[in-house]
Amino acid sequence: MARKLLLTHIDVPGIATYDVYRQKGGYRAVEKVLNGMTPDEVVEEVKKSGLRGRGGAGFPTGMKWSFLAKPEGVARYLVCNADESEPGTFKDRYLMTKIPHALIEGMIVSSYALGAHTSYIYVRGEMMPQIRILEKAIAEAKAAGFLGKNILGKGYDLEIYVQPGGGAYICGEETALLESLEGKRGNPRIKPPFPAVSGLYGCPTVVNNVESIASTVPIINDGGEEYAKIGIERSTGTKLISVSGNIVNPGVYEIELGLPVEEFLYSDEYCGGIANGKRLKALVAGGSSVPIIPANLVSTTAKGDARLMTYESLADGGFQTGTMMGSGGFIVFDEDQCVVRNTWNFTRFYHHESCGQCSPCREGTGWMEKVLHNIESGHGSMEEIDLLWDIQSKIEGNTICPLGDAAAWPVAAAIRHFRDEFEWHVKHPQEAQTRNFGLAHYAEPRMPLV
Ligand SMILES: Cc1cc2nc3c(=O)[nH]c(=O)nc-3n(C[C@H](O)[C@H](O)[C@H](O)COP(=O)(O)O)c2cc1C
Structure with a gap:
């Protein structure tokens, strides 16, 4: 059986509660850092682990933490990105639902390492059950003395707040998230400055994914070097x-x-x-x-x-x-799925979710959606396949945030590897109009609540 670090106790009845989580060794990492490690030592341990951000880009977490500016007298923030709106991705929701204290414990360890005294978990707005689960977990941790003032009598203060998200995929992009957290429309910011220098309310901020933050718990418990031996x-x-x-x-x-x-x-x-x-x-x-x-x-x-x-x-x-x-x-x-239809479906999503700031993304995603729909429904031409290639290539790299790239890559790859399928739709308009093509079901399949 493969080694598990995050989901070890996932099947233990009641693991979502503080009592059971604690019985299974929960909050040992908080005790360890507060009792004998400096914040810099925690950062060092995370660096040694080689942990890379689990939100998508894979940037080394310890290195990102070490970039955090530390001007005298200015607050620093940790913001957990729990927006999770990418089609096909539902792992953070699973972790927060089943074992919420793993995230809360990771938040405390990470906030301590960064010198943050107020931290936020920005949760996708539709995830109301998870928001309630996290709020309950925070209340339990606070009652047990792991949050609030003077945690474990060690002089460290921390409050964690859960913020329901703005209801848009773009709010998962870290700077759009910060705008949204400040109460504004979730439009990505132009970088630099990066959040590490000027993030939430203009203060140095680290934005990390749920899984990245939860992973700091086994890293602290077992040591960064042990963690790095896996993989x-x-x-x-x-x-x-x-x-x-x-x-x-x-x-x-x-x-x-x-x-x-x-x-x-x-x-x-x-x-x-x-x-x-x-x-x-x-x-x-x-x-x-x-x-x-x-x-x-x-x-x-x-x-x-x-x-x-x-x-x-x-x-x-x-x-x-x-x-x-x-x-x-x-x-x-x-083998029954239609790549053209799936690409059209993905593109519909990106068009709907484009924030509209950058013309290539705002106009290009809608244009790609129309052309894909034309081709998929048997009304397209060979020239439109080339046009589609052209549009995607002009979006990639030409937008403030990577949503443009995210919309362009699936289209480029579909044409690159499945051009024959696009051409089939053009050559067989009659069949393309009447055949019921498959559309892979990429929603989360079953999510029992604890
Ligand atoms: C359109 C868009 C949506 C994103 N959505 C998420 C998300 O839901 N969760 C997430 O952790 N990162 C998301 N990201 C990546 C974040 O901008 C950021 O890189 C990440 O939260 C950093 O955390 P990590 O270093 O721990 O991976 C998104 C990026 C883009 C461009």
């Missing part, structure tokens, strides 16, 4: 992956980084293979924003090596033959 090269530790689409066992899994993609996909411990005995057609490995890869590139890289669940191996070959770990939303497409 391969610059992909250390464990990673939560949410699996959906045409798969036997949809759900959330904690894997050791370095697991072969093929093993993850076909072993009964994880995905259990393609549903209904069908064949694999394609994979979106890290949420709707990352390039889709065809079946022949799923198990092996273009060089012929086994493709692994690591940041490097998934990206091997660049966008020509690789993809990205992204936010860990693993969407599987069987």
Whole structure:
């Protein structure tokens, strides 16, 4: 069985409560840092662990923390990004629902390391059950003396507030999130300045993903070096992956980084293979924003090596033959799924969610949606396939925030690997208009509440 660090006690009845979490060793990391570590030592431990941000970009967490400006007399903030709106990604929601104290404990450890005395968890607005669960967990931790004034009598003060999100995917982009947290419309800011220098209310701020923050607990408990022993090269530790689409066992899994993609996909411990005995057609490995890869590139890289669940191996070959770990939303497409239809569906989402600040994204996403719909519904032309390529290439890299890239990459990859499918729609308008094509179901499959 693979080693688990975040979901070790996930099946223990009552683990969402403070009492059971504590019985299982919870809040030891807070005791350890407050009783004998300086904030800088905590940062050092996280650096040693090699932990990379689990929100999508994979930036090293310890390094990000060390960039935090520390001007005299100015507040510093930790903001947890729990907006999780990327289609196919539902791992943070799972963690917050099932084991909320893992996040609260991580928030305390991380806030201490950063010298923050007020921290926020910005939760996607639709997740009301999770907001209530977190508020209850915070109240329990406070009653037990792990939050509030003079925590454990060590002179450290911390309050954590839960903020319901603004109801838009863009609010997950860290600077849009900060705008929204300040009570404004969630429009991304131009960087620099980066949040580490001027973030929430103009103060130095770190924004981290739920899973990144929760991962600081095992890092402190076991030591950064131990954590770094799991995984391969610059992909250390464990990673939560949410699996959906045409798969036997949809759900959330904690894997050791370095697991072969093929093993993850076909072993009964994880995905259990393609549903209904069908064949694999394609994979979106890290949420709707990352390039889709065809079946022949799923198990092996273009060089012929086994493709692994690591940041490097998934990206091997660049966008020509690789993809990205992204936010860990693993969407599987069987042979009956229509790539054109799925790409149109993703693009509809990005068009709807574009904040509208940058013309290439505001106009381009809507234009791509229209062209994709034309082609998908059997009304397109060969020239429109080239036009689509052109539009996406003019969005990428030309926007304030990466939502533009996130909208362009899936379109580029779909044309690159499945051009024949686009052409089929053009050549067979009659069938394209009448056939009921598949659309992989990439919503969270079942989410029992505790
Ligand atoms: C459009 C858009 C949406 C995003 N949504 C999320 C999100 O829901 N959760 C998240 O952690 N990061 C999201 N990100 C990435 C954040 O901007 C940021 O990189 C991340 O929160 C940093 O945390 P990490 O370093 O721990 O990964 C999003 C980025 C973009 C461009």
